[in-house]
Amino acid sequence: xxxxxxxxxxxxxRKIKIQHDGASQIxxxxxxxxxxxxxxxxxxxxxxxxxxxxPMMDFQAxxxxxxxxxxxxxxxxxxxxxNFEVDIKLxxxxxxxxxxxxxxxxxxxxxLYAVVRDDKTICACSIEYKNRKTKPPLxxxxxxxxxxxxxxxxxxxxxxxxxxxxxxxxxxxxxxxFLDYENDALWSFYVHDELDSIYDxxxxxxxxIAGGGPIKLTMNFEGGVxxxxxxxxxxxxxxxxxxxGLQSRDxxxxxxxxxxxxxxxxxxxxx
Amino acid sequence: xxxxxxxxxxxxxxxxxxxxFEIQPQWFMVQRKIISEIYPDFPxxxxxxIYLYLxxxxxxxDKRCKRSKEKISIDLGYATKQPGAQRLxxxxxxxxxxxxxxxxxxxxxxxxxxNHQAFQCEILTAPDFVPGINAxxxxxxxxxxxxxxxxxxxxxxxxxxxxxxxxxxKKSPSVRKTWTDxxxxxxxxxxxxxxxxxxxxxxxxxxxxxxxxxxxISEWFCCNLKSSKTQVGDVIVWLISRGLLKPxxxxxxxxxxxxxxxxxxxxxxxxxxxxxxxxxYLIQHKLESVEMKQxxxxxxx
Numbered sequence: 363x364x365x366x367x368x369x370x371x372x373x374x375x376r377k378i379k380i381q382h383d384g385a386s387q388i389x390x391x392x393x394x395x396x397x398x399x400x401x402x403x404x405x406x407x408x409x410x411x412x413x414x415x416x417p418m419m420d421f422q423a424x425x426x427x428x429x430x431x432x433x434x435x436x437x438x439x440x441x442x443x444x445n446f447e448v449d450i451k452l453x454x455x456x457x458x459x460x461x462x463x464x465x466x467x468x469x470x471x472x473x474l475y476a477v478v479r480d481d482k483t484i485c486a487c488s489i490e491y492k493n494r495k496t497k498p499p500l501x502x503x504x505x506x507x508x509x510x511x512x513x514x515x516x517x518x519x520x521x522x523x524x525x526x527x528x529x530x531x532x533x534x535x536x537x538x539x540f541l542d543y544e545n546d547a548l549w550s551f552y553v554h555d556e557l558d559s560i561y562d563x564x565x566x567x568x569x570x571i572a573g574g575g576p577i578k579l580t581m582n583f584e585g586g587v588x589x590x591x592x593x594x595x596x597x598x599x600x601x602x603x604x605x606x607g608l609q610s611r612d613x614x615x616x617x618x619x620x621x622x623x624x625x626x627x628x629x630x631x632x633x
Numbered sequence: 634x635x636x637x638x639x640x641x642x643x644x645x646x647x648x649x650x651x652x653x654f655e656i657q658p659q660w661f662m663v664q665r666k667i668i669s670e671i672y673p674d675f676p677x678x679x680x681x682x683i684y685l686y687l688x689x690x691x692x693x694x695d696k697r698c699k700r701s702k703e704k705i706s707i708d709l710g711y712a713t714k715q716p717g718a719q720r721l722x723x724x725x726x727x728x729x730x731x732x733x734x735x736x737x738x739x740x741x742x743x744x745x746x747x748n749h750q751a752f753q754c755e756i757l758t759a760p761d762f763v764p765g766i767n768a769x770x771x772x773x774x775x776x777x778x779x780x781x782x783x784x785x786x787x788x789x790x791x792x793x794x795x796x797x798x799x800x801x802x803k804k805s806p807s808v809r810k811t812w813t814d815x816x817x818x819x820x821x822x823x824x825x826x827x828x829x830x831x832x833x834x835x836x837x838x839x840x841x842x843x844x845x846x847x848x849x850i851s852e853w854f855c856c857n858l859k860s861s862k863t864q865v866g867d868v869i870v871w872l873i874s875r876g877l878l879k880p881x882x883x884x885x886x887x888x889x890x891x892x893x894x895x896x897x898x899x900x901x902x903x904x905x906x907x908x909x910x911x912x913x914y915l916i917q918h919k920l921e922s923v924e925m926k927q928x929x930x931x932x933x934x
Contacts, residue, residue, distance in 0.1 A: 411924055413831050417789070417839075417853045423786045424671055431761030431770040433872075440773065476785060491859065500861035503670055530671050531856040539831055541924055543887045 366491065371563035373556050380560065382569045386632040390560060393626040394583040395553050396594040411541035418469060425473025428525040429511065436523075441479040447486040447512040447519050448474070452532060454505040455494045458611040461505075463489050464600050465534035467616060468495070468593045470509055472535065481591050485514060485585070486619040501528040515603035553598055561605050571603060571632065574613030579603075579633045581617050585626030592618050599628060636866025638880075641846040644873055645908070646881045646933050648895040653879065654934050657793035658917045661689045662779070664759040665788040665825050670816050670856050672762050678814055680731040682709065682802040685817070685835060689794055691756045693778065697744055701729055701751035710803040727804070739771045746855035758787060790825040796877075796914040797821070818858055819868040822880070826854075827912055833883045833890035833932065834911030840869060842880055842908040869910070878910040881933060892931025 367384065370377045378392040433440060449468050454461065467489045471481060478484065498504055508526045512519040582596050596618050604610070638644065644866045646653060663685065666672060675681035686709060691698040706712040711725035732752070735741045741754040758777045760769035763932045775785045782789055797820075801812045826836040839851045857866045873876040882894040885905045891897075894906060920929060 411830075413828060416826055416836070416856075417851070419663060419786060419788055420857070422664065423788055424669060426763045426786060427666065428671070428764070429767075430772055431763040432765070434761070434770050434773060435763060435766075435768070438797070499854075501859055501864075503856050528671060531853050533853060539888060541830060541889060543889070 363438060367567055368438055368574075369563050369567040371559045373559050378560075380563055382564060382567070384568050385570070385572065388564065388569065388628075388630040390628045390630075391600075391626065392560075392628070393585055394587055394590060394595045394620075394628050395556060395598045396590045397597045398554065398594075407597070412421070412538040413541075414538045415533070415536035416515055418536045421531070422473035424477070424530055425509065425525075426477060428509075428528060429474065429477045429523055430607055432523050432525075441476055442522065443479055445483050445485050445514040446478050446522070447514055448484055448488075449508075449510045449512070450489040451492070451508040452489065452505060453492045453494050454498065454532070455497045456504050457493075458613070459489060459530060461491070462534055462610040463491055463610040463613055463616050464593070464596060464610070465536075466532055467512075467618075468535040468597070469533060471593055474511065481593070482589055485588070485590055485615075485621070486617075487592055488615070488617045490615045498529075503531045505612045507532055542617060557598060561602055564602075564606060569606055571607035572613065573607065575609075577608070577612045577615050577618070578615040579608075580617045580629075580631040580633075581607035582621065582629040584621050584623040584629070586622070587620040588622050590620065592620050595620070595628075599630060603630070603632075636848045636850075636863060638842055638846045638848060638870060638873065641830055641880065644912075646879050646895065647891070648933065652934065654911065654913055654915050655795065656915050656917050656920060656934070657792040657795050660791050660916045661691065661794055661797075662789045662791060662919075663688050663821060664782070665790055666759050668822055668857060670859055671764060671849065673767075674814070674859075674879050675725075677731075679727040679804070679816060680734050681817070682804075684735060684840060685797060685821075686799065686802055687735075687741060687754065689797060690757060696755050696777075698741075698756060699751075699753045701753070702732070703751075705752075708799050710805050710808075723930070726861060735793065736745075738769045771934040775839060788825070790821055791916060791919075792821060792824040793912075793914040793916050796824070796912065812917065815858065815860060815864060816868050816871070819860075819865055820872065822858060823869075823872075823910070823912065824855065829915070829919050829932075830887055830922060830928065831889070832909055833928075834909040835878075835891065835911055837885075837907045842909055842910075854867060873910070877913050879913060880908050881911050883907055883909045890928065892928060893933045896933050897931035 364383045368379045368381050370379055380390050382388045399546050450467060467487060471484060507528050510524040511522045513522050581596055581599055638828055687698045690700050703721050706725050706728050711728055712721050714721060736743055739757055739760045742757055743754050745751060745753050756777055758772055758775045760771050762769055764870050766840055775787060796895055814834055823835050826839040827834060839854050841849050848869060855862050858865055884891040884894060884900055884901050886902045891900045
């Protein structure tokens with residue numbers, strides 16, 4: 363039987379409750395934090411000279427094309443309205459060191475920009491990694507990607523469009539290059555500070571994640587979260603897990619979900 | 634297998650001894666989408682080259698490419714006018730086929746009002762490709778202009794007109810043997826990664842030369858070109874040997890170009906030295922940008 367421990371962390375002048383089992387389960391009773399958008403952080407993104415990674419932008423444009431083309435043929439008007447779920451499967455001869463799953467997920471979801479109205483309408487997303495033992499010919503992609511987009515109605519979901527077994531070279535999310543890094547690269551100290559306090563509380567009460575995989579990571583975000591980006595919330599708590607010992611290369615599957623609820627909390631499980 | 638640059642020191646640009654690059658005011662746009670591992674190649678070499686030719690001669694101000702079939706045929710060496718003849722008697726089959734294919738698959742839209750008026754066309758936003766059913770589909774609400782393409786993440790390549798002179802697009806067997814599809818695609822794709830203010834040339838994460846003279850090429854770049862590293866490496870070596878790409882030793886601060894080692898003192902901050910490939914033909918307005926103001930004086934040109 364799992365024994366859960368309850369601890370508290372000080373965030374500024376308030377205390378939050380955290381429960382954990384010391385190894386694979388954490389529940390944080392607090393409003394889920396999210397990595398702020400670049401343009402929210404700096405407000406004037408168009409005036410800051412930066413260059414997005416071109417291979418990443420190209421990869422995202424290809425994802426968009428795969429969905430846009432099929433949906434246009436079906437007569438669908440884009441962007442699609444409603445709430446959505448995304449399932450991603452990545453089969454590759456490359457290692458997870460090259461393809462951190464959360465960053466691959468982020469890149470794919472960003473690629474669906476303009477297919478769905480807003481990233482925020484994606485309320486569940488999963489990604490699974492499968493290692494291919496055989497290497498493809500030198501002129502072909504080492505990766506095969508499948509992406510399925512579902513429309514969510516209540517607790518039901520219905521397939522809208524899928525791109526199955528596409529031999530596409532996958533590019534995880536990359537940070538932009540700043541022409542003037544010293545002056546233009548801004549950091550969100552508020553998120554870092556809160557995360558540090560939560561980390562301290564977990565660490566001092568014995569929470570630590572052992573190395574080795576494969577690990578299936580589940581993160582559920584509850585509360586007033588519908589206007590928050592799923593992958594941006596996940597990035598914050600993935601960093602916390604990394605500080606606690608999780609290695610990205612051990613994570614073979616990630617399931618994320620957000621749900622509107624009266625009480626705020628983040629539930630994390632590693633299996 | 635790694636591709637080696639023989640006698641790298643002879644190609645490496647050392648300092649300003651007269652003009653080393655040709656700076657061109659005219660440039661044209663080609664959508665990045667057409668070169669990709671999930672986008673089909675054009676059906677034949679003629680269609681690919683005629684498409685590039687049309688992109689190059691497209692006038693963005695009136696949204697027209699006013700090149701008649703006769704002009705296309707003569708410029709690209711498909712036909713020659715007999716001395717004293719007013720016009721070509723017949724249009725070459727390849728030109729007709731290529732234009733029909735581009736029109737049927739929605740890469741271009743014919744804008745001449747009837748068959749008595751000379752051929753002219755509009756370049757359209759390159760269609761999406763749906764692999765499952767092997768079909769091209771025109772995206773809705775994305776205009777073929779810089780702003781609309783950029784806003785909708787339809788990336789494009791900016792290439793100097795002179796780098797794709799009509800002479801390298803010609804039909805003659807010797808030109809086709811020299812300028813193969815792979816060479817044209819690689820040459821074009823290298824311009825997609827040429828950002829002078831950030832890299833001083835082609836992004837070194839895409840291609841660079843290490844201290845042993847070995848070409849280091851991105852796997853993604855090769856996959857996008859549906860080619861192996863050896864095949865792309867051979868093209869890059871060839872472009873260097875023709876003087877179309879010049880290796881330059883550059884200083885980088887936080888992965889951003891600072892200046893050429895042969896043209897300025899090392900930066901005070903922590904820095905790296907990388908060998909960057911700089912295309913011989915450069916676009917004038919890129920050099921005159923605000924971001925280049927500080928850097929242009931530290932650049933061998």
